[in-house]
Amino acid sequence: MVTQHVLPELRPMWWEHGMRARVDAGLRGVFAQLPRLVAEALRIGWRADRARTLVVAFATVCSGAMATFGLLATQRVLIQLFSAGPTPDRVRAALPALVLLALATATRGALGTVTGYALNGLTPQVNREVERRLFEMTSAVRLEAFDEDSFADDMERASRGTESAIVLVQEVFNLLAGVVGLLAVAVAVVVIHPLLLAALLVATVPNAYAALRAGHEKFRTFLAGSARRRRLWVLQRLMAERISAPELRSYGLRDFVLGLYDQVMGAQTTIEMRLARRVTATTAVGAVIGGVALSGVYVLLGALLVEGQIPLAAAATCVVAVQAAQRSLSVVTYQVDRVFANGQHFNEYVGFLRKSASHLPAEAAGALEPSRLQEISVSGVSLRYPDRDSPAVDNVSLTIRAGETVALVGENGSGKSTLAAMIAGLRAPTSGTIRWNGRPLDDWDAGALRRRVSVALQEHHRWPFTAATNIALGDLTGDPHRPRIETAAAMAAAHDMIQDLPHGYDTLLDRTFADGQDLSGGQWQRITAARAFYRDADLLIMDEPSSALDPRAEDTLFQAIRGRQGRRTTILITHRLANVIHADRIFVLHDGVLVEQGRHEELMTAGGRYAQLFTLQAAGYLA
């Protein structure tokens, strides 16, 4: 079997975008973008905590100034020590410069501590500010945003981009520290002897260029390995996770998956090894050029010394300066790469926020407080999902009056859930209008309207909270009320089951946490129904509430639903047609179109699609 067919090309991971941008931009592109990224990092820091950002910036620059002082003081010390005269006198003469050197060194150390302290305080604030803005956006966008193929990917990358924000800030300050350090050395060297600046450049620039090129090759290597890492990630999930473990064993898939591993990894490892050799070659060439250049500088210094152009002290200081410059330069080259790559991740975050703004609900045209439900009317409503040729719901019109229990039935994919989601206000129709008490849904205050509707979705979520909280989530307008929670649970046949859990209603329903428990599919479905009952809503929408329930639980649930009839309004979606016999009206959908409607007896007499489905199902029970 060809691996490509089993493990086709996977989507790039979030971090690969930054890497790819780095490789594509090349060295010149990286430098062109640096000023914008530096400005962006400073802006984030400034927004999160002005005082700390100022402290870090000030300490970084001062620390550079101290480096200049330090080098100049070093030279003064050397001049005094190399001057003529008895040794004790020379040491005494060097003392003031030595004190200055010690002071500059100590101040630099102190400034480093101040910078670290301020940055540590800045980190949680930047993280919080950036993350909160993301969550404010992801929890506000319309549901339709999630239908877009790229949305989930963009969000994944954006959420990783939040982690890059503080890294970007820190690295920009590191970069600034490196640049200030370099300038400090340059200033000190010029003050000592202008010619030494040329020597300094010769000794450091070739090495720096080689380091940047090697960095470029390393990025390419990393990128080449990304396909391997993505596949490894998939294979790891298949071979090492709980969810796939039972099937892996029951079908004896171990050798098959290990075979896939060998194929994928064999090819990838060869590519990576080839690139690794190139990185080593570039680094080695860089090191040789750097070494030769440095020897040249030392030869130049020797010549200047011999000809008496510079004093011995200046030559010695220059050696110290070259070493300091090399240290700063390696910081700068490393940070340039890091700032660029993290800047790209952060760009993903900024871009996501910008793009998502187009998915935010329109500012409420009307903010009317909705009145108690009297009637819902659906007029000529259609919805077409993106990338779908035919509409999921096609020109449907119907009316539901307060107190009615109506059922939406039809085969898989006929549009029942989509129609219910539009009635619940979770999705906007592509065309047509849904009215609540005669006014379009958009006229009402969206939050207030939602509070009057309770929805048990087919694809319900398993919230990682206790059983009690899972039910109380149905209505967070007041404090959770235990007797009310238990009543809702009893209506959904969940009460006894919850009491049997190790900590009853206080059992945590998530195995990721210590002491957490998992429930069966049917047990979760009971909790979901209980949550919907807990919200005492005008309109209850239940989408396939009993697909995983045992007959006894199903009976309890439908009794509770029938108990609402005449008092509250219920929309029921189910394939178990025995449960819709008592509905006030049954709407039959087929390929998104409303093809029949009426009471059970009327539809049976009509002998249409509903009658066929019902008879088919009933025959199964009688056989």
Ligand SMILES: Nc1ncnc2c1ncn2[C@@H]1O[C@H](COP(=O)(O)OP(=O)(O)OP(=O)(O)O)[C@@H](O)[C@H]1O
């Ligand atoms: N988010 C989505 N994006 C694209 N197409 C979708 C989406 N949700 C549903 N569809 C498609 O819309 C059509 C109607 O789906 P819907 O879930 O409303 O049907 P249903 O009648 O509730 O089906 P079932 O009985 O299986 O629950 C189907 O063809 C389905 O594939």
